[in-house]
Amino acid sequence: MVLGTATLLHAQTVPLPAYVTNALSDNTRPAAETQLDNDRKPAALLVFAGIKPGDKVADVMPGEGYFTRIFSKVVGAEGHVYAVVPESYASKASPEKLKSIRALVADPAFNGNTSLEIRPYDRLDVGAPLDAVWTLQNYHDVYGAVSVFSVSGSTGPAQAAELDAAVFKALKPGGVYVVVDHAAEAGSGGRDANTLHRIDPATVIAQAKAAGFVLEAQSALFSNPQDKHDKPVFAPDIKGHTDKFVLKFRKPLR
Template sequence: MNKSSALAFLFLGTATLLHAQTASQPAYVTDAVSDSARPAADKQLDNDRKPAALIAFAGIKPGDNVADVMPGGGYFTRIFSKVVGAKGHVYAIVPEVYAAKAPPERLKSIHALVADPAYSGNTRLDIRPYDRLDVGAPLDVVWTSQNYHDVYGAVSVFSVDGSTGPEQAGKLDAAVFKALKPGGVFIVIDHVAKPGSGEQDAHTLHRIDPAVVIAQAKAAGFVLEAQSELLSNPQDGHDKSVFAPEIKGHTDKFVLKFRKPMHSSKTDP
């Protein structure tokens, strides 16, 4: 990404961008975060992850169909389940390639979550390829947190044979666009990389330049509606791995909110 692209990102549509800090948090969001069924280990992360403000920013509400792509242990999946309620549904989507390559213990938590009576009524696990996210119902929101860089950077456990990292990320964006209903929202949260860092930092530092994500999402047909600095950390120099002890859990993160237009000349892939 060249210098002019980076500057374009910095100044992009500032008059129309929203900030989660100023968004109100509906009771169904705060109730979901405070729900007693959530593990104590999850609640200990809330101060850093700010789930209530992020979900209010995304606009997730009761009755929504939400896909949590690459859900990890299900931190956000659990909260989404309580927010959307009995009339909504949550799909925890694990990429097929990850399920095949990752150690089985990595998936134990998400398997346990979808079997837990506290969540099983409206939550299911789907293992599917990057480029096919059709869950059988039009989605209101697709969410991915701290994972886009792994796809773009072709991190080995996510890498698809015969497809480079940027191509894989492009396929993911196109699949998200197709799976969302018109007007649906795509949320991407990830660790900030230096402008122009490209694939290398995504692979080694587990970071990505937000301008890259914006360009790829736009190429898939999305409109960048808003961004938030809720998870920003100006003390992060963007030069260390996100797993470095001095920065782990406190990296500078971007939050991007894309929307699929209600009417678009872009043809679904």
């Protein structure tokens, strides 16, 4: 955790890049989302990830597009953001679940550099080498084969491994892969992925390394020692304040 903590402290003690502050203050962001900034800490995460103007970024499993919007404003006209929805999710989830992200990519404030891509886990080719791939609080859903994320005839761990391999292939050499998720009990592996919606970070690290990635940094930004890892992440007394890990992997230059 030392490298990640040092990175985070550095981000908090130096002025934020203008492209970060401009993206976060952009008036096209919905007020309902800007109100979440204090808890979601997008400025620190952007600095940690190193996403910058001109980058091509895949936001994998983007939810309603909170980070998709921010990335769009950071990368600007020379970059592109691909909101990637798993094929299994798109085919099983209710249309209402994709309504927000579809509206986002159709919005003139974002559609110049943002697109929706529906892909199976083993194919993330978007037509251009990516600088960064980002996935927030959904790796456990894939690994745990949670209902709408599951693929018939495939185990969850295999799906997650396919995702990692596809990310590795889609990234340019030197590109980064950032995974943020709810922490499970150390040593539990993927035991709680389907039930408590948590996963042991060691399991994510092992899978990413098996795909060829190097773990570059970890951050304690969302560390919460009061979370005992024994409740579902939706439990009222812990929801929104779970102990979360932040991992940054890099694809080697050669």
